[in-house]
Amino acid sequence: GKWSTRDMLEAVRKVRDHELSIRQAADRYNVPKSTLERRITNKNKIVKEDEKYLGRFRQVFSEEQELEIMEYILEMEKRFFGITYTELRKLAFDFASVNNIVNNFNKETKMASxxxxxxxxRRHTNISLRKPEATSYARATGFNKKAVRSFQES
Structure with missing residues (x-):
């Protein structure tokens, strides 16, 4: 299921401060009870604000950082510059490097995996990557009768 790191941290804090039971905290903060139990008994390393462990893998970027990448992609799409898989992999590598984010991306190819x-x-279903095609001037400027007429008159 989906749960936020902030909710998990808050649930751990409430249980450790004896304000809520594990079951109450899991229900209130919508986090898995078994995961919360592991966090409390320190069987798992306590999760930091910007980390969420999924098995043995750690999510590279925080939710906010991924949102920043997503907004950049959507802005590029608005400007008729679609982004390819390879470009996104390079973008992620550069973003991690510039922001000194620990990652296991390929240093030779300088790309995310x-x-x-x-x-x-999978986390951002509103993004679709494609091989961008050159956008014609006509399409980019809104090729319509008014535009054609104004072009012919000039």
Whole structure:
């Protein structure tokens, strides 16, 4: 299921401060009871604000950082510059490097892994990557009768 890191941290804090039971905290903060129990008994390393562990893998970017990447992609799409899988993999690598984010991306190819991109796209279903095609001037400027008439008159 989906749960936020902030909710997990808050649930752990409430249980450790004896304000809520594990079951109450799991219900209130919508986090898995078994995961919360592990966090409390320190069987798992306590999750930091910007980390969420899924098995042995750690999500590279925080929710806010992924939102920033997503907004950039959507802005590029608005400007008729679609982004390819390879470009997104390079973008993720550069974003991690510039922001000193610990990652296991390929240092030789300077790209994020295919597993990362599939996870990113699974988390952000409103993004669709494609091979961008050159946008014609007519399409970009709104090729319509008014535009044609104004072009012919000039």
């Amino acid at each position: 295919k597993k990362w991109i599939y996870g990113f796209l």
